[in-house]
Amino acid sequence: MSRRRLALMWSAALGLLLLPALALASEAGVHATGINWWATDPHQPALGWLLVDFAIFVALLVAFARRPLREFVRTRALGIRRAIEEAAAQRAAAERTAAELAQRLTDLDRELKALREDIVRSGERERAQLQADAERTAERMQREVGQQTESELARVKDELHAESMRRAIEVAEQTLRARLTAADHQRLNRQFVDAFTGSQGVLPS
Amino acid sequence: MKHGVVAHRYARALLACAEEQAALKPVGEDLRQLAAWFAQVADLRRAVENPRVTSAEKRVVLARLAERMSCQPLTRTFVDLLVDKGRLGYLPAIAATYRDLADQRLGQLRLELRSSSALEPTAIEQIRAALARRTGKFVVIDSGIEPELLGGVVARVGDTVYDSSLRSHLRRLGRSALTH
Numbered sequence: 001m002s003r004r005r006l007a008l009m010w011s012a013a014l015g016l017l018l019l020p021a022l023a024l025a026s027e028a029g030v031h032a033t034g035i036n037w038w039a040t041d042p043h044q045p046a047l048g049w050l051l052v053d054f055a056i057f058v059a060l061l062v063a064f065a066r067r068p069l070r071e072f073v074r075t076r077a078l079g080i081r082r083a084i085e086e087a088a089a090q091r092a093a094a095e096r097t098a099a100e101l102a103q104r105l106t107d108l109d110r111e112l113k114a115l116r117e118d119i120v121r122s123g124e125r126e127r128a129q130l131q132a133d134a135e136r137t138a139e140r141m142q143r144e145v146g147q148q149t150e151s152e153l154a155r156v157k158d159e160l161h162a163e164s165m166r167r168a169i170e171v172a173e174q175t176l177r178a179r180l181t182a183a184d185h186q187r188l189n190r191q192f193v194d195a196f197t198g199s200q201g202v203l204p205s
Numbered sequence: 206m207k208h209g210v211v212a213h214r215y216a217r218a219l220l221a222c223a224e225e226q227a228a229l230k231p232v233g234e235d236l237r238q239l240a241a242w243f244a245q246v247a248d249l250r251r252a253v254e255n256p257r258v259t260s261a262e263k264r265v266v267l268a269r270l271a272e273r274m275s276c277q278p279l280t281r282t283f284v285d286l287l288v289d290k291g292r293l294g295y296l297p298a299i300a301a302t303y304r305d306l307a308d309q310r311l312g313q314l315r316l317e318l319r320s321s322s323a324l325e326p327t328a329i330e331q332i333r334a335a336l337a338r339r340t341g342k343f344v345v346i347d348s349g350i351e352p353e354l355l356g357g358v359v360a361r362v363g364d365t366v367y368d369s370s371l372r373s374h375l376r377r378l379g380r381s382a383l384t385h
Contacts, residue, residue: 158383165379172375176355180371185322185356192320192358192369193328197335 008063212298219283219299220306228277233307235271235280236300242270243297253293263288314340317361318348321370324358336362 037048223232243250252258252266264285271281287293308315316336318324329346337344351359354370361367 162383165382169375169379173355173372176371176375180356182322186325188356188369188371189320189322189324189328189358192360193324193331195369196360196367197331 209295209298211292212295212302215283215287215292215295216299216302216306219279219303220310222279222283223307224310226277226279228279229307229310231277232280232283233300233304235274235276236296236303238274239270239276239280239284240297240300260288260291263293267293308345311343313343313345314362315345315347318346318358319351319354319360320348320358321350321352321354321356323350324348332360 036044036046038046040046219232219236220229223229243253249266249270253263267284267288268281271284276284284293284296287296287299304315314336316332318329318332329348333344333346354372355375356371357369357374359366359368359370359373
């Protein structure tokens with residue numbers, strides 16, 4: 001707002017303040033009956049001055065508020081238009097989203113169905129696989145049990161054999177201890193000496 | 206190295222000292238007797254191997270034993286050293302290694318004879334003479350009785366063993382029966 005316009009506005013405001021004072025000052029001389037146009041009368045305000053006051057007020061309003069009002073109305077209209085456009089865009093976007101969602105729901109149903117079928121198929125495959133594995137494992141275990149039984153039998157047989165041989169050796173040792181005489185010992189020693197010292201002996205060279 | 210690195214190291218050092226003092230054979234005899242004590246007297250072996258028995262206590266026990274056996278001063282010193290170094294447990298292995306090294310140094314061959322009953326002296330002499338004739342070395346016979354052999358003789362020269370004992374025959378028979 002320019003300085004000139006500001007000064008004009010202040011002047012108008014002062015005028016508006018002073019006008020009623022002028023009207024009151026002139027009331028003393030006016031005592032006519034009917035409409036009081038210009039006289040100052042505390043019981044009957046001067047209509048002429050009121051009209052003038054109002055006209056000035058309107059002129060000031062027009063002078064100073066027209067532009068901002070027009071601008072306000074224009075910008076307000078633009079804002080409203082923009083809001084409408086935005087709302088329309090949002091609505092369009094919402095409609096698109098709704099359409100997409102609806103489509104997705106439709107697809108989801110299809111996907112769910114496919115997924116369910118996949119799960120069923122893979123479950124059947126897995127069951128068949130598990131059954132085959134179980135059968136193979138059972139066969140292998142059966143084979144292993146058979147082999148283990150055989151090896152266990154062989155081991156027990158070997159142990160029995162070894163044990164019986166150990167016992168037999170023990171018995172033989174006891175028998176030899178009991179029955180070998182001094183002469184037998186001397187004979188055995190003699191055999192060793194003969195073998196050791198003989199021509200076909202076992203001497204280390 | 207039949208008796209281990211540690212035993213060999215100690216035996217070689219002792220052999221060098223014994224040679225310097227011209228006590229190769231007496232020291233060897235001391236070691237043989239001490240090793241025999243270790244083998245035969247379980248209490249002595251346990252006391253020596255017990256970580257709760259202090260070195261001083263072990264030294265006292267072994268000093269008395271050495272005195273009783275009239276051991277060489279070098280042997281006593283060596284036993285003290287083994288106690289100090291915590292190597293007394295190696296004494297039997299050291300004795301065996303020392304014996305082998307001393308035999309090599311003296312150019313003699315040692316024949317270990319084990320029989321279930323005593324061999325007649327003439328038989329031992331025949332064996333010694335036969336081995337000396339064959340090898341051209343002086344033969345030392347180390348004989349002993351082992352009733353577990355049941356009958357017959359086992360002779361060992363170095364790593365060669367001739368086993369005619371009935372015990373070995375029986376065991377070979379048992380192994381053969383098990384494998385067939």
